[in-house]
Amino acid sequence: MQQKSKVVLVGVATFVLLIWALITIIPLYWMIIGSFQDSAASASFNPRFIPDSWSIAPYERFFNKTNAFRWLFNSLFVSGVLTVTNVFLASLAGYAFAKLKFPGNKSVFWILLSTMMIPSQVTLIPLYVLIINIFSLGDTYTAIILPSLVTVGNIFLMKQYMSSLPTSLIHAARIDACSEFGIFYKIILPIAKPGLAVLAIFTFVAQWNEFFWPLLVxxxxxxxxxxxxxxxxKFAESTDYGAIMAGATVGALPMIILFFALQKYFLQGITVGAVKG
Known part of the structure; x- marks a missing residue:
């Protein structure tokens, strides 16, 4: 009887998850399908989920009427730079907080952690004034990149992950007269690759999808x-929904490819740093 109840429960859970997945996928499917139709069909209140005809004209209009290649390069450059800086700096800070004993270790860490409780909207205006008015960095890559060189959330993630690594290896390396940076580079980084991969993926995705700060600066x-x-x-007289959906598909395509190519790391990200051993 218990076995039958478990089977029924698993079946119900599977059915609910399938329905939820279908609801989630429909907007993505409609975006992709709409990018191959004319604007009237894309904006129709009676959409056809299997179009009568397919056309790449919306993509041609998107790339011809916009600076799309430059936008893609900017996103790739900013996301790539911030991924590298966050992985390097957050892993260094995480190692220091997790494995090194220095005065104020816990105090500094809790002060950093407390800044995560401050809504980003509170610091937005001071940060904008600092970047634009004081440093005069408006409309530059530096203005987009500088505030996110390393985030407290990433430092916390790496600190938790580094805490789960065996300390005995570090002690053995110190006995062999290895420097702290040598320990970090030769021992910590190789065994921390899963955590670093998760951090890199999450950082890249977050920065690729970042909108408000690049819009401001x-x-x-x-x-x-x-x-x-x-x-x-935008268009002065009408809205070209087909071209807009083509642009949205182009913007989402790198993330879709990244997700399917590195799916196992996304799943690891659910539990990374959650277990301290």
Whole structure:
């Protein structure tokens, strides 16, 4: 009887998850399908989920009427730089907080952690004034990158992950007269690759999808990222929904490829740093 109840429960859970997955996939499916139709069909209140005809004209209009290649390059450059800096700096800080004993270790860590409780909207105006008015960095890559060189959330993630690594290896390396940076580079980084991979993926995805800050600090079309560029993709007389959906598909495609290529690391990200051993 218990076995039958478990089977029924698993079946119900599977059915609910399938329905939820279907609901989640429909907007993505409609975006992709709409990018191969004319604007009237894309904006129709009676959509056809299997189009009568297919066309790449929306993609041609998107790339011909916008600075799309530059937007994609900007997103790739900003996301790539911030991924590298966050992985390097957050792993260094995580190692220091997890494995090194220095005065104020816990105090500094809790002060950093407390800043995560402050809503980003509170610091947005001071940060904007600092970047634009004081440093005069408006409409530059530096303005987009500088505030996110390393985030407290990533430091916390790496600290938790580093805490689960065996301390005995570090002690053995110190006995062999290995420097702290040598320990970090030769011992910690190789065994921390799963955590670093998760951190890199999550950082890249977050920065690729970042919208508000690049919108604030960029003015010219050549400095916009793909997300900001799509928001500025407008027409004076009408809205070209087909071209907009083509642009949205182009902007989402790298993330879709990244997810399926590195799916196992996304799943690891659910539990990384959650268990301290």
């Amino acid at each position: 960029t003015r010219s079309s050549s400095m916009r990222t793909i997300q900001v560029g799509l928001a500025s993709f």
